[in-house]
Amino acid sequence: MELLHTLCRIPAPSGHEAPLTEFVLRYVAEQAPSWRVQPTVLAGGEFQDCIILVFGKPRTAVFAHLDSIGFTVRYGKQLVRIGGPDVETGYRLVGRDEQGEIDCTLTVDEKTGALGYEFSREIERGTELTFRCDFRETDESVQSCYLDNRLGVWAALRLCETLEHGIVAFSCWEEHGGGSVAYLADYIYKKYGVRQALVCDITWVTEGVHAGQGCVISLRDSLIPRRSYVERIRQIARASGIPHQLEVEGSGGSDAKELQHGAQPWDWCFVGAPEDNVHTPDEIVHKADIDSMLRLYQVLMREL
Template sequence: MKELIKELTESDGTSGHEESLTELIKTKIEQQVDEVRIDKLGNLIAFKEGASEQTLMLAAHMDEIGLMVTHIDEDGFIRFSRVGGVAPYLLLGARVRFSNGMVGVIGKEKLKSIKELSFDKLYIDVGLSSKEEVSEKISIGDVAVFDRNFVDLGDRLVAKALDDRIGCALLMELINDSVDLANDTYFVFTVQEEVGLRGARTSAFGINPDLALAIDVTRTGDTPESKTRAVSLGEGPAVKIKDRSVIAHPRVKELMLAVAKKEELPYQLEVLKSGGTDAGSIHLTREGVPSGVLSIPARYIHTPSEMVDYGDVENSLRFLKAFVQQEIK
């Protein structure tokens, strides 16, 4: 699975610009599903028939955080805004890559104090010396992502966009492993999660599932002086109890716990004080959808170098294989 994770994380797809990811994923799964389509908002929806007509929706988002060009000055320096949750202090000296392959470095204006740092004090330098030169290659509204490669540290993986390409990789592996499904199952690769859980809302409305599970990363509490959280790398995937966007449905939570215990899989319980996942939109669709979240612990979320434990990834896949073989009632 590492090669797949590498391919996904090294691909680009900010919120609203997921087309290349959509085609990449579609090509790799379309022979293993009964139906695949792209809806009007851009969500990639794959369907596999199961033993029961009860419908299960599994969702992972394709989009990643990034930057958008807002202005090019006379000297060729690019001003920008953020797409999703990007912190300005993480950008100093960072390299970013545009969809045409151009790479730029982020610099800052002179500051009296680092406390003054904000997006309007930052710029991208692509090595050209005039507005005319830059404008031949870059336009207002173009987007850029962190320019970082996937790194395999053995037990740990480091890359940009593990949030949530790791979830996409798990759904793709689940599809291609040809597991016997207990329920009709929709595998949904959503768009625009990082800017408001938008793709999950529209796809869930169209599918109208009986039960849903989002697969996404979650923060840990195992680094020096981190906030107190009962989630660590290497201790197994987490069953979400609550975050800012959703309180996991009791039936879904109990089904998840029963699967983990039956399969003797390591797991953690997660209460996240901030942040949310696609489940936050899915569970409010139509008259409501019982929803939960399988969370993959990750360090340094929304930075150029996110980190996950490969054992947690493998155990997440084992969990999902067992989960989809349980009839939802």
């Protein structure tokens, strides 16, 4: 879990993914020589802070978003949400402005719900703040802020070790409205003819999805994927014997929304481990589900 711990400590709220992008590019440069297939690395320029790794003759693309939720300093001691973070007075927030390092406390007005911070000085407007990372590991689980979606990034990077044919795309802005997958999908479709995708992200523990019972294959959230494609994935998963669960939700979304709303005929399915304490500093995922997620991605990318 050392790699996951490192990923969770790197601040990368929506719009400021560059620090994590730089880490991933360094990691790929260092680790790729030991991978089964050496990927073509596409980054910078027209891809902004996104990364595309192309292996062999790809048939399927994996999308994992780099960004996280967080807060932007407004005026005075006001904060504005980035995405949909849980808010509770007392949460520790960290960041940096031109005056130095910041380790402050989130405040929530009981009457108005207005967000602010307590700190020894006024923080410069526009500064991004993220949850302070307190990474905890036991025999059964890992717990930290930003497992959504650092765990998806972790799984995608571990997938690269054995991937022979496929594309792994690291996207931006997912937590705050999206925007990058549209141009990534367009490029991938036109350049490589790939039009089937897996969304490598983290979902929720609910009354029907339980920690420790395997990775989740989502049948729907606020969007509905094409059933014939999802059934292919279910058939491969069943044949593999890897523990997995089925999810049916009426809300929520992911990078898939840009695939479905785009001009290209993409098929997609969300496949990811479930977490509890969603969008808090204390997100928690069962290690059995992490193992299931990685193994299922390895099988799906061979078989699809």
